[in-house]
Amino acid sequence: MxxxxxxxxxxxxxxxxxxxxxxxxxxxxxxxxxxxxxxxxxxxxxxxxxxxxxxxxxxxxxxxxxxxxxxxxxxxxxxxxxxxxxxxxxxxxxxxxxxxxxxxxxxxxxxxxxxxxxxxxxxxxxxxxxxxxxxxxxxxxxxxxxxxxxxxxxxxxxxxxxxxxxxxxxxxxxxxxxxxxxxxxxxxxxxxxxxxxxxxxxxxxxxxxxxxxxxxxxxxxxxxxxxxxxxxxxxxxxxxxxKTLHIRMQRHCENAAKIAQWLHEHPKVGKVFYPGLPTHTGHDLATRQMRGYGGMVSFELKGDVYEEAVIVMESLQVFSLGESLGGVESLCTHPASMTHASIPKEERLKAGLKDTLIRLSVGIEDIEDLIDDLNQAIEKVESHG
CATH class of the missing domain: 3.40.640.10 (Type I PLP-dependent aspartate aminotransferase-like (Major domain))
Structure with a gap:
């Protein structure tokens, strides 16, 4: 079956x-x-x-x-x-x-x-x-x-x-x-x-x-x-x-792949974490091990300024700032202060988790609206292009 x-x-x-x-x-x-x-x-x-x-x-x-x-x-x-x-x-x-x-x-x-x-x-x-x-x-x-x-x-x-x-x-x-x-x-x-x-x-x-x-x-x-x-x-x-897991996951994966590529090409974005990108360290393994790359995307802005990351997160309108992930609606999370706050900062940094990291749970909304939302939020920070 x-x-x-x-x-x-x-x-x-x-x-x-x-x-x-x-x-x-x-x-x-x-x-x-x-x-x-x-x-x-x-x-x-x-x-x-x-x-x-x-x-x-x-x-x-x-x-x-x-x-x-x-x-x-x-x-x-x-x-x-x-x-x-x-x-x-x-x-x-x-x-x-x-x-x-x-x-x-x-x-x-x-x-x-x-x-x-x-x-x-x-x-x-x-x-x-x-x-x-x-x-x-x-x-x-x-x-x-x-x-x-x-x-x-x-x-x-x-x-x-x-x-x-x-x-x-x-x-x-x-x-x-x-x-x-x-x-x-x-x-x-x-x-x-x-x-x-x-x-x-x-x-x-x-x-x-x-x-x-x-x-x-x-x-x-x-x-x-x-x-x-x-x-x-x-x-x-x-x-x-x-009952809708398969069709939801298809859309999560499609949207996340497009957002990851868009972020990768954005002049104000420094690093994008998404296994579907060929530049991701685990891309080849993910391609062999998984049937798709998932709906989660994390990224850092150029300049690595905490206050600018906060501006982006506070400016999002379609993405909601909140804990959790995997729902049909798109969510934005700040791991260092939310989902991973219980891990001591030195341990987080040792693992590569910076205070400036933004994590996205990409939902199943129309992709144009999601990209427009990210674009207007990122454009509010100073240029590091």
Whole structure:
């Protein structure tokens, strides 16, 4: 079954009671049992809910996986993975990654005895050098947030498997439309479902997709025991969003490619980060590894003046200044003060994230309006052409 067909039909069956083509919102906390312990597969909605079950099946199908497990947020999904490990275990993570991932690793789990190394994974040899006898997991994010670096998933997975190390890939930026890490041997795929999978900036959710039965049972146990589960209304919204994922992603990619090229040619723009540009360091790898280059673009102005970057962000009218990404509307974010503020400045700079970087989540509006908006905002700064 092709991707678009799966996006519309996977995990969804007509309601057996009414024939409703959309999965109902099972807005219930508990279920009547025929006899103690005798029920229809549902006891309590923290453990299972039919709307959530349909979504989990759909997400598993889109990632070519066997098990899908949904959580109340992307960070709740990350939390569940990290709870698999014990004091003294070491984890290697991408050094350019979402600030919330860095925060939960450093501020929540490090005090409990887990150890973290943040490595530039664009160089697989640096990953190899970081591995010790205590390394239990490698956390890959590609394309990275916000510098859009591309990591060779298969190369890192091959290295990890040789050392019996688990690999988890944050596939939020790419989505299953552009790449499927399980297909090249990753153990777990993580999504901030809030972003492209939901696609409409109206829900917060996370998910894990995997094939291993035992590992899935452990993660489902944590889902139930810790209780960070999404409600049925949110699950319904994401099920609805998935049905247009393929056509939304097509437009996100088309618009982002045009904007990246326009920014690349603009005399006041210094550097553009977009894997679809031939000048991007990871362009060739992205071309091999992905089926498109995504809807995220980051850039810096010439002159590298913080105040001028602020002028641009404050002057945008179609792009909205706000956290998050992946919605149908275009968003502009200042990573240093917003999404990545929890990472110490010295660590951000070491990874290449300057205070002047502007990150765009390119929506599906008409491209002419988006470019006009960027142009009028950039023209407000002093010339560095």
């Amino acid at each position: 092709k991707f678009g067909t799966k996006a519309i039909h996977a995990g969804v069956e007509p309601d057996p009671t009414t024939g409703a083509i959309m999965t109902p919102i099972y807005q219930t906390s508990t279920y009547v049992q025929e006899s103690p312990g005798k029920h229809k597969g549902y006891e309590y909605s923290r453990t299972h809910n039919p709307t959530r079950t349909a979504l989990q099946k759909a997400l598993a199908a889109l990632e070519n996986g066997k098990h899908g497990i949904c959580y109340a947020s992307g960070l709740a999904a990350t939390d569940a993975v990290l709870k698999l490990f014990r004091p003294g275990d070491e984890i290697i993570a991408t050094n350019d990654l979402y600030g919330g991932t860095y925060r939960i690793m450093r501020k929540v789990f490090e005090p409990f005895g887990l150890k973290f190394q943040f490595v530039d994974m664009t160089d697989v040899e640096k990953v190899r050098a970081a591995i010790t006898e205590h390394t239990k997991m490698i956390w890959i994010e590609t394309p990275t947030n916000p510098l859009l670096k591309i990591i060779d998933i298969e190369a890192v997975v091959t290295l990890a498997r040789a050392e019996n190390i688990m690999t988890v890939v944050d596939n939020t930026f790419a989505t299953p439309y552009l790449q499927n890490p399980l297909d090249v041997g990753a153990d777990v795929v993580m999504h901030s479902v809030t972003k492209y999978l939901g696609g409409h900036s109206d829900t917060v959710m996370g998910a894990l997709v995997l094939n291993d039965d035992d590992l899935a049972a452990q993660l489902a146990f944590i889902q139930n025991a810790s209780g960070a589960v999404p409600g049925p209304q949110d699950c319904f919204l994401v099920l609805r969003g998935l």
